[in-house]
Amino acid sequence: MESRESSRVRIQKGKAECGQVILENILLMVVLLGVASVLVKSLIGAEAATQFTEGPWDMLNGMIQCGVWKPCGIGQPAPALHPNSGNRILSYDPFTEGQ
Numbered sequence: 001m002e003s004r005e006s007s008r009v010r011i012q013k014g015k016a017e018c019g020q021v022i023l024e025n026i027l028l029m030v031v032l033l034g035v036a037s038v039l040v041k042s043l044i045g046a047e048a049a050t051q052f053t054e055g056p057w058d059m060l061n062g063m064i065q066c067g068v069w070k071p072c073g074i075g076q077p078a079p080a081l082h083p084n085s086g087n088r089i090l091s092y093d094p095f096t097e098g099q
Contacts, residue, residue, distance in 0.1 A: 043049055058071035066072040 059069055062068055062070045062072045
């Protein structure tokens with residue numbers, strides 16, 4: 001008889017511990033969700049994401065559109081460093097220029 005009762009007590013302890021683990025996990029998720037939402041709101045308010053992406057994008061846009069690692073493109077004049085910005089003169093002889 002004692003062995004049956006002791007096994008029941010062990011089963012009940014196991015269920016109680018399992019419930020505590022579930023409750024702790026739920027509380028941990030709520031806290032992490034709150035911290036994440038505060039962090040996102042602060043980043044949106046400070047416009048940190050736009051500063052993080054706009055600065056490098058100007059340089060990349062310059063390389064994509066103008067072929068130089070300088071900001072150029074929409075609303076800015078293209079620097080004359082890219083071969084497409086030069087004056088092209090067609091010739092059958094590669095050694096003659098503009099004749």
